[in-house]
Amino acid sequence: MLQVSYIRDNREQVLERLAVKNFKQPELVDEVISLDNERLISQRASEEAKAAANLSAKQIGEFMRAGKKAEAEELKTQTGNSKDYIKKLDDELAVIEENLYQKLILLPNLPHASVPKGITPEENEVVLENGTIPELPANALPHWELAAKYNLIDFELGVKITGAGFPVYKNKGAKLQRALINFFIDEAEKAGYSEVSVPLMVNEASGFGTSQLPDKEGQMYYVGIDNLYLIPTAEVPITNMYRDVILKGEELPVKNCGHTPCFRREAGSYGAHVRGLNRLHQFDKVEIVQVVHPDRSYEVLEDMSAHVQGLLQKLGLPYRVLRLCGGDMGFGSALTYDMETWSAAQQRWLEVSSVSNFETFQSNRLKLRFRNAEGKTQLAHTLNGSALALPRIVATLLENNQTDKGIKVPEALVPYTKFEWIN
């Protein structure tokens, strides 16, 4: 959520930034500003009335103590009359505030200056490509066929137990998963992230704090009986650990990592591109999260990007880094890098990580602050990234490393899998 004071003081810039994000309702900006002006006037009126009433109440107390009954009674009747007036003012104020709030939460975060203007994924900027794209023989198989051939993943079994998008991993397929999780967690810890293991269901306040709610309500599984949501990413519980927290300056940066399954309804996305592991309702992911000083957040974003790239390099996967264009960015992000690996059998890039700087967009909602050098509270910046999401990594590992002898496990992973070949 943007800060009203910022919008008020930087109207032109806000409009210009929203245009980069191809935001469809720029009129909201002026509506927010004018509602905020109303709010200020209304609030002032209410507060003045309350100040007067409080003063009278105090005087009545003094009269009572001094035994001046008559004076007290007289003041009582006077003050009693102001109650309705105050109530009316407060009701008005509440309406204005609600209005303001409803508009405010429709405004996405402002994109960073480096974000390219654009609407579609084609307009994302390719920042770099790394690694060599493997040439596969003509008879190369896509990962879902490899998974069947080597008995690694059973998609039908998942359909039977739960439904489409909930695969069952078996044998070396299951072990490969576990190896990747441990590898990713170990690498994150080496990079200074401390591991947390968090709840997989969150309450409404948490969903709101990281802005999944109300914007993306339909994308989360909802457990109505207890009013809880299954997490779509570990970002939600991990970042919400710091909701309503004022950190000491020296506690920054906060660095956490964690592995969780992630649950996504992915309503409305079916077809050839979601085949196999390409898009699932449940998948595993290791997430990295940082809470940092605002002056450092872009430097940290680069660090996180480098960390993710390091993982891909160690796994020997060719990848590219995209700087998302305004229109393709998430609602709360100020700058997002997507990392994609080349899926050699499918002949397409697959997104395996997304690293974002939210600046104060989340922390404003979370009330996540720190005490700055002047001793004042200030909103911190939050960042997070996948490091990494498993299924597409598994997909590309299987496809890219297939040989006539089987699938070669990347060297960095062998200490974790304890086997070198899937055959």
Add this chain to the structure above:
RNA sequence: GGAGAGGUGUCUGAGUGGUCGAAAGAGCACGCCUGGAAAGUGUGUAUAUGCCAAAAGUGUAUCGAGGGUUCGAAUCCCUCCCUCUCCGCCA
């Protein structure tokens, strides 16, 4: 699920209608003391927001959340949420 207790500041914890943004202690910060430390001692120590150029100051709100009673609510009433203890169930 049944029965009971309770939710107060960083923490412990007092506070059953007015002088309470809130005692006391601990912690923390700064100062004094000390060769240095401990002890001792003094001062300070919530958040948001309005007024003010800013600071000082001061208004408003906040004692789980929301509503009500009252001139006045941390304190009384109602609803909801949460936590703890015991019993039951259970990995």
